[in-house]
């Protein structure tokens with residue numbers, strides 16, 4: 001393997017290739033996570049949509065499927081967050097990823113246990129704050145990325161973040177191939193992180209009907225909307241999004257209450273626990289009361305498409321990159337192809353440099 005591909009990210013995490021499979025609620029299952037790890041990258045298990053007992057079982061399953069380093073993602077405000085954090089430590093995860101507003105206490109607990117802290121940020125000032133709180137590596141996600149996302153494209157955000165912090169920075173938002181990896185390394189990044197590309201693999205748990213929607217989408221078929229949970233969320237435009245965007249205020253309130261009830265059933269959390277989680281989110285993320293009320297829409301509507309297989313009735317978080325993805329390779333084939341292509345690009349550039357110098 002080319003020396004350029006052996007980056008500080010590989011050394012910090014003990015992995016062969018500088019490639020992260022990011023967490024995706026309902027999608028980054030133990031199977032997908034372990035497949036990435038076995039292929040030489042690092043997968044992050046999605047626990048933001050799981051109860052602590054489910055998260056615990058999922059971590060056990062990852063360890064049954066791989067002996068390679070793995071990561072875990074969760075929301076520091078979710079019900080049962082403290083139990084999930086302890087499970088992450090107990091199960092010997094290599095890294096923890098989180099976004100939104102990190103809690104200093106959680107980060108300190110992870111660092112004391114030797115867990116690599118890798119938050120995702122969408123703005124340079126958030127990267128600075130995350131490092132002050134103890135982040136070891138920053139994933140910086142440009143606006144073309146899937147799920148909750150900012151508005152600055154990767155090509156502008158990445159250099160800004162690289163100029164702001166002195167820890168390794170991993171580029172996310174719009175990556176799917178070896179050209180992207182070579183370009184990210186040329187910027188000075190320590191690797192790439194991909195969500196949508198891993199959603200579209202053979203090990204993805206997403207039902208076929210929903211995968212078909214992703215494969216059929218073009219690069220202009222996603223948009224950033226605040227109609228789902230009040231925060232900017234990049235998703236595939238579908239029937240549900242149109243309904244949410246054209247609904248009345250009363251309709252939005254009814255939908256939020258329905259989701260809240262379904263979320264309560266899903267988490268098994270009591271109403272005081274849920275209210276506390278909503279209030280913490282409202283305070284930490286500076287949400288309005290309406291935004292806080294809408295928070296349960298995301299997990300519930302995403303589950304409808306990603307788990308129950310009804311793409312028209314749910315929400316499909318997606319990067320714009322879905323528009324250039326047309327296949328469902330295994331994680332091993334995908335990673336091998338990305339690494340091989342990046343090596344070829346870097347070699348071609350190096351040769352061109354030598355040729356013009358001579």
Ligand SMILES: Cc1cc2nc3c(=O)[nH]c(=O)nc-3n(C[C@H](O)[C@H](O)[C@H](O)COP(=O)(O)O)c2cc1C
Nearest residue numbers: 022023024025145146147173174194195196317319
């Ligand atoms: C279906 C889906 C679900 C996601 N869920 C989460 C999540 O639970 N937690 C999180 O931190 N990020 C989540 N994200 C964001 C991804 O982890 C990642 O940062 C993003 O997909 C990168 O951009 P890309 O899709 O262009 O590769 C999600 C993204 C997608 C596409």
